[in-house]
Amino acid sequence: VHLLAVGSFRVGPELFQDSSKDDIILQLRKRSIRTVLLAGMSANLCVDSHLREVLQQGFEVGVIADTTAAAKLPASDGMQAALTNFHMLASETIDTAEAVHRIAALQPALELN
Template identity: 55%
Template structure:
């Protein structure tokens, strides 16, 4: 997979406090994986490089509103996220209590995300982008190739990888710019790393990705 700023974008899923801050509700489940992968630092390196090299950046966030708590069906991690009050917002038209909350972006990423140029899509509601406008926004901006990273590896990142691949995009996953939950003898990161290599067009380290982005020519 080749990259160039005209047709390639950086897509980040869930760069939010509930996953990436020690105060986040999911931090106990992902902290070891985040530390092992240097996820926080690697995501910042990708954002910084994308901005300096004129790659478009898209963020696919995860938000839940009060009425989402009334869902009657869901998978194991969906139930866990609702029970833990993860990614909670007062409503789609309200920012009351949003600043610094678990649903807010990690503070060190805000200069890149809130620069008026990053495209923040509607929220994905479970794991994949089927329910938001990510694919539409990518196509409307002439993007055919995606560099994908974020949280969490075997859930939202993998689901985005699968759907974008099905939608006809080339997808390279940055496998050390993500992390996953580890609990009850289950290692989400190990599962994700296997599927990244088996499904994506490419699976790169952050260092490899940064080098490719800096070498790209418009």
């Protein structure tokens, strides 16, 4: 499901690499986007890395925690490590239902602008 607020855009992992991240940041700023929601495959690697990068660039960042996953080994749990970091670093950690609810609630207001 791709539910995007009017005026927002989606970036796939292939576009959010070191070589093009400056362009992504520029595109966010050009559109006056101040809040970024992150979701992704590897919570304790990719999502955590992008969370830190976007925070350092001055954006408010939320993580949709139930859209991520991580390796679980006998001696360590990548998801638990990631969730700890998300709660410490992100503006907030929400689930998919809450993200969909908030984005849907923005639609009428954004269409008027």
